[in-house]
Amino acid sequence: MSQRPNLSELNQYHLGIWYSAYRFIISFCLLMVFFVTYSQLNDQYQYPKLYLYVLTSYVVISSLQFFILNKIKAAIPKQMVLIFFADVLALSLLTFALDGPNLHLSLLFVITIFAASILLNAQKALIITLVAVIIVIYQLFVGSILDFASLRNIGNSAVLAFLFFVVYGCGQIAVRRFQILENLNFSQSLELNQLQNINRYILEQIDTGYLVLDENCHVVLSNPAACHLLGITASYSAEKFPLYMSQPDLFELLNFEDLRDGEKFQFESQQSLYHIHVHVKKLIVPHQMLTLLILQDAQKLNQHVQQLKLAALGQLSASIAHEIRNPLAAIVQANELQNGSDPAQQQMLSKMIAKQAKRIDGIVQDTLNMVKNRETHAVELSLNRFIPLLIQEDLSDIKKMIQLNIQSSCHIYFDEAQLRQVLINLIRNAIRHNDPDAGYIELNIYPHEKNMRIDVRDFGQGVAVQHRASLFQPFFSTEITGTGLGLYLAHSFCEANQAQLTYVEQQRGACFRLICQRAAV
Template sequence: MYSNYSNSELNRYRLGTWYGSYRLIIALCLFFVFFLTFQNLQHEYAHPLLYLATISIYILSSLIQLIFYKYFSSKIIRQITLFFAVDVLFFSALTFASNGPSLHISLLFVIAIFAASLLLESKNALFITLIAVISVVYQQFLGGLFSFTSLNNIGNSALLSILFVFVYICGQITVRRFQLLENWSFTQSLEINKLQNINRYILEQIETGYLVLDENCHIALSNPAARELLGISPLYAIEPFPLYKAQPDLFEILKFDQLKDGEKFEFESQQSHYHIHIKVQKLLVPHQTLTLLVLQDSKRINQHAQQLKLASLGQLSASIAHEIRNPLAAIIQANHLLQGSDENQQEQLSKMISKQAQRIDQIIHDTLSMVKNNNETHASTIHLNEFIPSFIQDNLPDIADKIHLNIEPSSIINFDESQIQQVLINLLRNAVRHNSADKNYIELNIYSHFQSIQIDIIDFGEGVANKNIRSLFQPFFSTEITGTGLGLYLSHSFCEANQAKLSYVEQQLGACFRIECPRIVIN
């Protein structure tokens, strides 16, 4: 009977049923009150027989209307409108039968008008309100003309009419507020439903299995991946089921009360051919504690780990080539300068070649140590005032004249010497390579800043584009076709290993890479 109703119509029908029952109860109460108070309050009833007849007819009418409304629920708006119209007419007759407007009948008028504002459209509610105003004022006005009532009753009726209009306005305001609240609730329900559909879609697409258990070890939620991994029938996805029915093997080994957040274990079942890795997570939601089991195929995890190893191997190979390239460039340059040089220069160049060869050997040694998980950083105290000038002459002789060095006295840091060399070589060569053609130098500024030493390498080129700043220190990111994209990544890693920080500082002109190290104070 109610299947064709919308939610608003169904709510209106239910409220109409309540109001119809209320009318019948009020009519019966008025009937009994009349018999109980008639002897003591005869002066309150100007026309007692009319009053009794009106109440009797009102009882019968309310009963018939309620039965008809209950079992013949078509055109409910018209039936509810008829409820209020009959109420107003009978209340008007009761007012006439009484000695003018009384408090209890006026209150019934007010309740009827306010209920009409809630249940009917505004024009129908206004129609009921106007009928009530006319019925009260008109009968009192005629009574005053023919001396049926006093002028005082006419004034009371006018005030009562004003109250009716005021109640109608309040009812309309309330309805508007209810409508706004209903629209807002409907919009929120659509958004919640949309989010639920999105979450459901995501859970159905991901390869990781998710199984949520309630406090009774019943399956509250499971996605297709979890059901496939555990060999659970799709029928158990419709509504909550005990775990011991859906997956008895898991239930037997699962000590539910003893599960800890973050616990991990392996699981195999006769229902499934998968070897499953399970991680436990506790979910704290209002009024209950849920347990989330994150399920993954162990074979897939091993494959992913193997892929990561292969990727790491490729990255390691590229980093070795990148690090060896710098000393090789110095060796080639020194070898080229050997021809046509005097004995002193040849001796210095030979020392440089030997030193760079040792550096290549050190890089290979460090790489092998890293592969053996023995790549510890050996930090030492470095006096930058002495270290930097000799470092530039030994490692960067071809660009030494392009570096303007500004260094404060007593600049002392703790850093692995070989690693700080690799970082500075990479940053200084990058700065020279990206410098403006109008500038024949770059700046290397070393100064103290609060409790740290800052090393700024500044060029005057085009700088780094805003879209690339976030990716600067990511492995294999490079804006050059021939670049490996490992220089800044390795430099950043070396700085982190030595409790230092490498960052890019935006400037109006050019680029600035800053190394920030803890300052060492020696007394």
């Protein structure tokens, strides 16, 4: 029972088939050329009968070897060795019949040596090369002994023998390069296969459905979750298929050419038991136009959203209760102390009650501002006019403590009321935390690349490192009288206007930077 050939032998076999076909065509053409040109070029053949017999035998042997190699895929290396030995022997006899090497036969010799270097291992290829060298050089000595030829072609034979070694070396270098490339290609194929298996495993495990469509609205990739949601049989998950055949309801709903990146919609199908939420994403792939449909169970998605809302509401309620508890406790204690107190103490306690009540009112107002769902309407604002007017109208009591540095032609896109609230909060915070000896804070407004920056900087103690991660969280404050909602609201308003509010570390003081979209003038 013959062993199954490995991958290397199969590659050798396919290349050997091509080489066997080549040598049969070459030998047959040489035979035809001999018959056609013999009457005109008979003087160039030293031994024409030998030349004819060798060519005829070469045609028969090459055809037989081609047939055997094509039908029998066993012992491929041995078959290749016999093929090259037949080539070297036939070409050597043809050279002898011509009384020395010529250009055409030398070229065929070189091709044979190079092919042997590629199709055989280094040791066998070297043996073929040495046999060719020995035959080419010593056939002239044999001819001289038998008085068949002279030694006038010994120089050409020596050059041809040297050329055989050069071609053998070049062939071995080429083989090593091919092996390196083959090993690299094999390792990359393994890595790619591993990545594909990992991706396939991930897609099979997640509950979200993924459906990738090409420009013809054919599904090129789908995962089991998508098939389950759409009511598609599992066999479709591993092959390309037209969407209109598997899910006609979704196909009729899709206006494929008008789908926009980020578009969302919901649909129901008779094939599916689910109400499906679809999110469209355009994929940027070279030489392809692909569309990704992210499919989710709308009922589960709504339940998840409600759970998040309830969790946020619970956290907000707990935070409000915690913040109100302290001033409320102070009010209750002050009210109890009023009984039996003298008028001066009662007046002091009344002021304390009023102060704590005002603090509770501030917490309630800030909470209401935080939970308001007012729409954001970004408009083009000229900061050169807006900022001085803001300082004059809303910050008149501290305008002498604000040093404004603004460049000309500063235009941004922002909701006017929300920007006003953000800047008032940041500026009053900076005044409150500023060093009294500094006397002022800085409000620096300047363009940076495609954005506009608004820096509010004070010269106080700055924000401690352990507090920076909590700066924009609700109800976080380092002051006893603070509600901890000012920076959170400012950060939320900036996000609603596609802007960023960040803390910038300074050697002295604190700097809050507002980065917003710059409007073209």
